[in-house]
Amino acid sequence: MPRESDEVDRIVAAWSGQRPDLDFSPLEVLSRVDRLSRHLDRARRAAFQRSELEAWEWDVLSALRRAGEPFQLSPKHLLQQTLVSSGTMTNRIDRLVGRRLVRRESDPADGRSVLVTLTDDGRTRVDAAITRLVDAESQLLEALPRTDRDRLAVLLRKLSLGFDS
The missing domain is CATH 1.10.287 (Helix Hairpins)
Structure with missing residues (x-):
């Protein structure tokens, strides 16, 4: 040993x-x-x-935030990014609308479709959460020098790609 x-x-x-x-x-x-x-x-x-968020809320809100201005996606795109079922996504959007973290809006390109848009409160929470997350994850890795982190990231990516294909 x-x-x-x-x-x-x-x-x-x-x-x-x-x-x-x-x-x-x-x-x-x-x-x-x-x-x-x-x-x-x-x-x-x-x-x-x-940031008063659940992990599933983070998944949806962070997908919207990463989309950039105007911080909106279709439910279909949210499904693709969060890997949940359609029914689960509908329930999640409903709950986030209830908390006023997102809102549904008509899609100007197709009036039959909706877009899910991040509210100002949702953006504030997700921005605070990502800052806290990066800080927390940095602390978890602080025992490794940057070169070791980079090497580990390459190896984990290589392993992950085998599962993603």
Whole structure:
């Protein structure tokens, strides 16, 4: 075991003693990713809560904010960006309209269609949340020098692309 060891090292060492016939290197990577994911989830929830947002609200509001002026998208484009069902998206939009974080507007290009538009309050909350999120995630990575972060980002992108295709 390395001089500095974590819980994954201890788990892998125990399994290696019990099952020396198996290669536990996948656990050394993915068990750490799983544990880091839990820390990230907690940090994200805290950042969103400070802006009085739920994670699902963040998904919709941030998609609208990233769209740029006039901060509006069709429900179809929101579906594509948030990967939820049509019924779920309709429910989410309804709830965000109720909180006055978004509004529905007729699409000037097609009067039968609607656009979902970020309100000023929605923009204020999502801007505060992204600032808090970036700060929280920077703290999670502060143990790594920038070159290691960059290298890790490249490796994770490479791994992620295999799942996205």
